[in-house]
Amino acid sequence: MMDPIQELYNAQAYPAMSHPLADPSVSGVAAMFAGLRVRHPSGARILEIGCGSGHHLIPLAQRWPGSRLSGIDLAASAIRTARELAVAAGVENVEFQIADLRDFADAGEPFDFIIAHGFFSWVPDEVKAALFGFCRRNLAPEGMATISFNLESGWLPRFPVIAKTRAIQQAGAVEVMAALAILRTVTVSDSPEMAIIDDMLAKGPEILPFDDFAPVNDPWSLERFVGAARAAGLRWLGESDPGMNEEGLQTFRSAVLCRDDAPMEGWISWEVLERIFVRAGDFPGVPGSLWQTIAAAAPTCLAVAELSALLPDMTRQDLGTQLLEGIRQGWFLPRMEAVKYDSIPPERPILDRFRLDCARRGLPLVDIWHRPCAFPARHYEVLARMDGTRDQASLKAFAKSHCPELDFNPWLRHLASRGLFS
Numbered sequence: 001m002m003d004p005i006q007e008l009y010n011a012q013a014y015p016a017m018s019h020p021l022a023d024p025s026v027s028g029v030a031a032m033f034a035g036l037r038v039r040h041p042s043g044a045r046i047l048e049i050g051c052g053s054g055h056h057l058i059p060l061a062q063r064w065p066g067s068r069l070s071g072i073d074l075a076a077s078a079i080r081t082a083r084e085l086a087v088a089a090g091v092e093n094v095e096f097q098i099a100d101l102r103d104f105a106d107a108g109e110p111f112d113f114i115i116a117h118g119f120f121s122w123v124p125d126e127v128k129a130a131l132f133g134f135c136r137r138n139l140a141p142e143g144m145a146t147i148s149f150n151l152e153s154g155w156l157p158r159f160p161v162i163a164k165t166r167a168i169q170q171a172g173a174v175e176v177m178a179a180l181a182i183l184r185t186v187t188v189s190d191s192p193e194m195a196i197i198d199d200m201l202a203k204g205p206e207i208l209p210f211d212d213f214a215p216v217n218d219p220w221s222l223e224r225f226v227g228a229a230r231a232a233g234l235r236w237l238g239e240s241d242p243g244m245n246e247e248g249l250q251t252f253r254s255a256v257l258c259r260d261d262a263p264m265e266g267w268i269s270w271e272v273l274e275r276i277f278v279r280a281g282d283f284p285g286v287p288g289s290l291w292q293t294i295a296a297a298a299p300t301c302l303a304v305a306e307l308s309a310l311l312p313d314m315t316r317q318d319l320g321t322q323l324l325e326g327i328r329q330g331w332f333l334p335r336m337e338a339v340k341y342d343s344i345p346p347e348r349p350i351l352d353r354f355r356l357d358c359a360r361r362g363l364p365l366v367d368i369w370h371r372p373c374a375f376p377a378r379h380y381e382v383l384a385r386m387d388g389t390r391d392q393a394s395l396k397a398f399a400k401s402h403c404p405e406l407d408f409n410p411w412l413r414h415l416a417s418r419g420l421f422s
């Protein structure tokens with residue numbers, strides 16, 4: 001018999017998404033900062049648990065042809081789509097399996113990266129325990145896991161709204177969106193509850209059954225998560241985004257873990273910093289020559305190893321201190337590898353095979369930073385014609401006839417600035 005989670009994910013497709021914080025080249029920096037000697041993901045074994053339709057894993061497989069990637073998921077329909085997308089993308093270093101984590105056999109060879117994004121808080125306790133146990137047994141000695149979870153402090157105010165909405169649903173046998181609309185009419189405007197209702201309505205019927213109204217939605221405190229991981233033999237290394245390490249009222253965390261017997265190095269050394277790359281975050285401007293130098297390289301990133309030469313007046317000590325502070329503040333976004341691309345639209349815009357296939361299916365396109373870009377339905381029709389055979393003028397003419405509201409030239413520049421063109 002199917003359990004309610006399996007039934008839900010087989011009946012309705014979970015929205016396809018990629019997750020920048022679960023990109024090993026991003027979360028790997030957090031582990032390096034904690035003292036783990038992380039393997040470079042370009043030649044690694046990577047497993048995603050609860051991979052859905054593969055939207056996260058396929059672009060990583062494209063980026064790292066020397067890696068071997070696997071994804072497992074309970075939902076047969078999601079795995080079918082993932083396999084189709086991988087074939088259309090032409091990637092051969094990723095495989096997808098239908099499997100319940102509880103029955104999934106240990107791997108013969110350990111993984112350098114295990115990813116479970118949007119998984120932990122949406123599964124029963126026995127699956128949570130199976131996840132920690134699997135990671136402990138199947139991570140390489142210097143491997144790392146990125147496990148996101150919902151944070152109790154941010155979720156607590158949402159539960160009364162969920163309970164009231166469910167009560168309205170039961171009383172009137174209405175859909176969740178209709179019940180929320182009813183609840184809205186009896187809620188004080190400008191109240192915190194009203195803001196939550198509006199947020200839920202904005203998520204819409206594609207997301208809500210998997211999110212606020214999922215069969216299991218079990219947010220934990222950070223302390224509880226770290227304690228349970230420790231009891232399972234895993235060490236918490238911090239957040240994937242070092243700017244999120246302080247616990248606040250967020251609803252979400254992306255935790256980085258390793259085995260409790262992993263060999264750890266001490267305090268962050270210059271040798272560790274020298275192996276990373278940084279780009280400017282979305283800030284209007286931060287004083288100082290370090291910010292100016294990194295921002296000048298936008299939209300691409302700079303190797304920290306190059307910064308000493310670009311800023312000869314700064315000592316390594318100052319550079320390191322300012323860099324770490326800027327990363328903690330979110331001014332600089334670190335990653336384990338360089339990203340170079342042309343941010344000017346080509347005369348004949350061309351999307352790679354995966355993006356083109358996604359455009360044809362109306363799925364979000366994953367940008368060069370692994371962020372999903374979603375578009376209104378008709379804009380996908382313009383994107384689906386970007387196969388390199390048409391020039392800008394012909395695409396513009398098509399866009400004008402199909403979606404007159406689209407301001408084509410700035411849109412094209414925006415696509416290029418996100419590194420969407422090959």
Ligand SMILES: C[S@@+](CC[C@H](N)C(=O)[O-])C[C@H]1O[C@@H](n2cnc3c(N)ncnc32)[C@H](O)[C@@H]1O
Pocket residue numbers: 005006009014015016017018019049050051052072073074075078099100101102116117118119122123127210
């Ligand atoms: C909220 S979705 C997240 C999908 C994707 N990781 C993401 O974040 O976009 C959770 C996924 O976990 C899968 N799942 C739930 N329980 C599972 C289990 N016991 N074993 C394997 N997959 C499971 C579901 O089928 C679903 O695809």
